[in-house]
Amino acid sequence: MRKLALPEEVLLQIEQPARYIGNEFNSVVKDKEKVALRGAFLFPDVYEIGMSHLGIQILYDMFNKREDMWCERVYSPWPDLDRVMREQNIPLFGLESQEPVKNEDFLFITLQYEMCYTNVLQALDLAGIPLHAVERTDEDPIVIGGGPCTYNPEPIAPFFDLFYIGEGEVVYDQLFDTYLENKKNGGTRLDFLKKACQIPGIYVPQFYEVTYHEDGTVAAFTPSIPEAPEKIKKQLVMDMTEATYPEKPVVPFIKATQDRVVLEIQRGCIRGCRFCQAGMVYRPTRERDVEKLKELATHMLRNTGHDEISLSSLSSSDYSHLPELVNYLIDSCPEKGVNISLPSLRIDAFSLDVMSKVQDIKKSSLTFAPEAGSQRMRNVINKGLTEEVILDGAGKAFEGGWNKVKLYFMLGLPTETEDDIKGIAHLAEKIAERYYEIPKDQRNGKCQITASSSFFIPKPFTPFQWAPMNTEREFLDKAAIVKAEVRAQLNQKSIRYIYHEADISLLEGFLARGDRKCAEVIEKAYRKGAIFDAWSEYFRKDAWEEAFAETGIDVSFYACRKRSTDEILPWDFLDIGVTKKFLIREWERAQKETVTPNCKMQCSGCGAKSFGGGVCYENQN
Amino acid sequence: MKIRIKFAKTGVMKFVGHLDVMRYFQKAIRRAELPIAYSEGFSPHMLLSFASPLGVGISSTGEYFDMVLAEDMKTDEIVKRLNATMVEGMEVLSARHVPDGKASKAMSLVAGADYLVQFREGKMPEINLETKVPEFFALPQIEIMRKTKRSEKLTDIRPWIYDMKAKKSGVWMQLSTGSVSNLKPELVMEAFCKWCGVELPPFAYTILREEVYADIGTEEERKLVPLEALGEEVE
Numbered sequence: 001m002r003k004l005a006l007p008e009e010v011l012l013q014i015e016q017p018a019r020y021i022g023n024e025f026n027s028v029v030k031d032k033e034k035v036a037l038r039g040a041f042l043f044p045d046v047y048e049i050g051m052s053h054l055g056i057q058i059l060y061d062m063f064n065k066r067e068d069m070w071c072e073r074v075y076s077p078w079p080d081l082d083r084v085m086r087e088q089n090i091p092l093f094g095l096e097s098q099e100p101v102k103n104e105d106f107l108f109i110t111l112q113y114e115m116c117y118t119n120v121l122q123a124l125d126l127a128g129i130p131l132h133a134v135e136r137t138d139e140d141p142i143v144i145g146g147g148p149c150t151y152n153p154e155p156i157a158p159f160f161d162l163f164y165i166g167e168g169e170v171v172y173d174q175l176f177d178t179y180l181e182n183k184k185n186g187g188t189r190l191d192f193l194k195k196a197c198q199i200p201g202i203y204v205p206q207f208y209e210v211t212y213h214e215d216g217t218v219a220a221f222t223p224s225i226p227e228a229p230e231k232i233k234k235q236l237v238m239d240m241t242e243a244t245y246p247e248k249p250v251v252p253f254i255k256a257t258q259d260r261v262v263l264e265i266q267r268g269c270i271r272g273c274r275f276c277q278a279g280m281v282y283r284p285t286r287e288r289d290v291e292k293l294k295e296l297a298t299h300m301l302r303n304t305g306h307d308e309i310s311l312s313s314l315s316s317s318d319y320s321h322l323p324e325l326v327n328y329l330i331d332s333c334p335e336k337g338v339n340i341s342l343p344s345l346r347i348d349a350f351s352l353d354v355m356s357k358v359q360d361i362k363k364s365s366l367t368f369a370p371e372a373g374s375q376r377m378r379n380v381i382n383k384g385l386t387e388e389v390i391l392d393g394a395g396k397a398f399e400g401g402w403n404k405v406k407l408y409f410m411l412g413l414p415t416e417t418e419d420d421i422k423g424i425a426h427l428a429e430k431i432a433e434r435y436y437e438i439p440k441d442q443r444n445g446k447c448q449i450t451a452s453s454s455f456f457i458p459k460p461f462t463p464f465q466w467a468p469m470n471t472e473r474e475f476l477d478k479a480a481i482v483k484a485e486v487r488a489q490l491n492q493k494s495i496r497y498i499y500h501e502a503d504i505s506l507l508e509g510f511l512a513r514g515d516r517k518c519a520e521v522i523e524k525a526y527r528k529g530a531i532f533d534a535w536s537e538y539f540r541k542d543a544w545e546e547a548f549a550e551t552g553i554d555v556s557f558y559a560c561r562k563r564s565t566d567e568i569l570p571w572d573f574l575d576i577g578v579t580k581k582f583l584i585r586e587w588e589r590a591q592k593e594t595v596t597p598n599c600k601m602q603c604s605g606c607g608a609k610s611f612g613g614g615v616c617y618e619n620q621n
Numbered sequence: 622m623k624i625r626i627k628f629a630k631t632g633v634m635k636f637v638g639h640l641d642v643m644r645y646f647q648k649a650i651r652r653a654e655l656p657i658a659y660s661e662g663f664s665p666h667m668l669l670s671f672a673s674p675l676g677v678g679i680s681s682t683g684e685y686f687d688m689v690l691a692e693d694m695k696t697d698e699i700v701k702r703l704n705a706t707m708v709e710g711m712e713v714l715s716a717r718h719v720p721d722g723k724a725s726k727a728m729s730l731v732a733g734a735d736y737l738v739q740f741r742e743g744k745m746p747e748i749n750l751e752t753k754v755p756e757f758f759a760l761p762q763i764e765i766m767r768k769t770k771r772s773e774k775l776t777d778i779r780p781w782i783y784d785m786k787a788k789k790s791g792v793w794m795q796l797s798t799g800s801v802s803n804l805k806p807e808l809v810m811e812a813f814c815k816w817c818g819v820e821l822p823p824f825a826y827t828i829l830r831e832e833v834y835a836d837i838g839t840e841e842e843r844k845l846v847p848l849e850a851l852g853e854e855v856e
Contacts, residue, residue: 012824023710255641507799
């Protein structure tokens with residue numbers, strides 16, 4: 001029997017012990033004596049969430065394809081186990097070897113959302129790794145951060161030895177070879193970091209110094225050693241078809257959030273919504289070849305036994321071979337009892353036809369993401385979805401038998417007025433009215449419209465990175481306006497309105513655009529017991545409030561202040577291809593309510609063309 | 622054709638719950654590319670049925686499920702293909718074709734099961750098992766407080782204990798299992814230790830389910846046979 005890190009008595013006391021035993025189908029176990037490099041990949045949230053993440057599956061597979069390397073997985077121990085591990089001094093362990101993470105060469109941490117930051121500290125702490133990079137010795141793993149949050153790594157910079165900026169497929173091999181070379185030559189941790197910081201895309205925070213103006217804004221961000229470059233350039237896969245992809249993803253025993261084969265059809269998005277970080281940082285849009293995708297689908301279904309396949313991308317409808325791919329899946333999947341799920345599709349004749357084939361219309365709902373209630377506001381955010389398109393799509397769907405609609409909105413967008421806010425209720429009403437235009441004997445009872453709003457959080461590297469975020473009070477007042485307006489509509493009984501927690505959104509806004517000084521708050525909040533902040537039942541508002549009070553750090557300075565375009569932003573040292581000039585231009589166009597065409601219609605000169613591929617070079621005359 | 626699979630769930634797999642084991646086999650069947658039959662309807666599901674769920678923490682060398690195949694297959698080929706796609710701790714022990722009729726309903730057939738209860742190292746209580754187990758088994762009546770959904774009530778569990786023997790490091794027992802009367806080995810151990818006047822520490826023993834039986838006897842006389850014995854190999 002595999003030896004487990006946790007005693008049986010512990011496993012039988014906690015929820016879902018299968019989270020911690022490893023042994024899943026397709027998980028990789030190697031002989032530790034025969035590998036030169038070992039690493040553990042941490043997703044700082046619970047197993048069911050972490051196992052659903054495509055990025056880890058890609059890199060886990062890629063790292064383990066190296067014969068000289070063994071990469072394991074690790075997820076945040078749930079609060080019940082966290083308590084036991086602390087009481088009994090059980091160190092954090094990798095699922096595959098069941099051995100302490102501290103013994104690995106590398107600890108890779110994927111940073112998918114800001115609210116996982118305290119879980120990063122939980123993992124380091126449980127592993128017995130000093131929280132601060134500068135306090136670590138040659139006995140500790142090199143702690144590496146990657147993922148979307150590294151586009152502003154500053155609030156967590158002190159906790160990481162290095163950050164990998166960009167897509168993982170590109171320079172990890174170079175990084176590992178550098179590590180092995182350094183080890184062979186008897187180099188120290190510091191020697192390695194000095195070499196690593198010269199690899200494109202690698203950011204070693206301890207080699208940079210930040211100074212501040214009296215008002216708290218950044219005065220200068222400068223390398224403190226000659227080896228460290230002034231700017232770090234995002235790494236990008238340019239050939240998506242040839243890029244490595246996990247044909248044998250790990251199959252969990254317990255039901256993960258994404259319990260299916262995930263086929264990534266493209267990276268990037270042509271749309272340029274001004275609030276969307278992914279839409280900017282993954283530029284330019286790059287498609288994967290459709291023949292390659294068909295082959296991957298077949299292999300992955302056979303290798304996992306999953307009964308569902310899902311397409312992944314920021315905007316699937318923009319994939320140029322979508323009908324061909326979807327028809328292939330519809331033809332080949334159902335006989336094997338495989339379901340097809342198609343998220344992020346634009347509602348039109350094609351998608352309705354496809355959905356009527358792959359879903360049960362009575363049970364499924366249509367999803368629209370207008371993001372804002374009025375056309376004026378949608379122009380500000382450059383969301384190219386018009387009321388006409390929404391009503392037309394909804395109408396077609398209603399005639400096709402659907403009667404459930406989900407609508408996603410944001411509150412607190414720049415330049416928002418009361419009319420824009422009320423527009424959310426009005427749009428929902430118009431959709432309901434469209435439904436009741438259908439003769440009674442031809443429709444399927446009442447319609448159910450769910451309008452949900454989140455609170456707008458400005459993110460780095462978007463045209464809205466200078467925008468102020470609303471305060472908690474403002475958010476709640478706005479949600480109340482929507483709620484009242486919904487109640488005032490004729491078809492209010494068919495409309496349900498829900499909204500996110502304002503306090504958690506504000507904290508996320510703080511972490512998203514924070515600087516290095518903010519690290520102290522995160523550490524204090526963690527010390528006071530904050531973990532699993534993304535889980536509202538565990539969110540410890542009191543711990544965070546005390547942490548802010550004790551450090552004297554002001555949330556609103558980071559989240560709610562309107563920034564000037566002259567200000568040095570904490571993340572300005574990163575080069576994502578998209579230029580600051582373009583972002584400023586977009587910020588100005590937003591205030592003029594001017595729409596910018598998408599990348600396929602016309603190049604707007606964002607700067608991503610410098611990568612030399614993708615949509616920027618398609619259909620060129 | 623209806624196929625009855627017997628499998629072992631040991632090692633770390635004992636921490637994987639019953640529903641997840643069902644999902645695990647659904648995936649394994651697809652990986653093995655067995656010609657499994659599906660139900661009709663908009664969201665068809667595999668024709669699979671599991672006998673007698675096993676609690677988390679219990680190992681077994683005698684678990685069963687039935688599946689319907691849309692095409693005939695050799696039973697040893699089924700075993701081979703499934704075992705090629707198992708994880709450590711899961712092993713298919715046999716595949717048998719079961720004829721239609723009474724023998725084909727694994728769930729409703731279950732009438733008994735064998736359990737081996739073994740004390741963990743250092744947790745062996747001060748009980749002379751060699752003498753105490755037979756004495757306990759010879760009792761005409763064993764009354765215990767049993768929790769039901771609504772209340773607690775005094776129940777005589779003795780009729781549901783079919784056999785009991787002392788083993789070197791524990792107790793072996795054959796118990797009534799299934800929908801009519803389902804007696805858990807933990808409950809028998811609780812009653813036994815109480816009768817011996819010994820209080821067990823938590824996690825004192827491990828449980829292995831060795832076999833699950835169908836009753837093919839008459840109302841007067843019980844005759845237990847392993848579920849797999851109701852099927853036959855297909856060459």
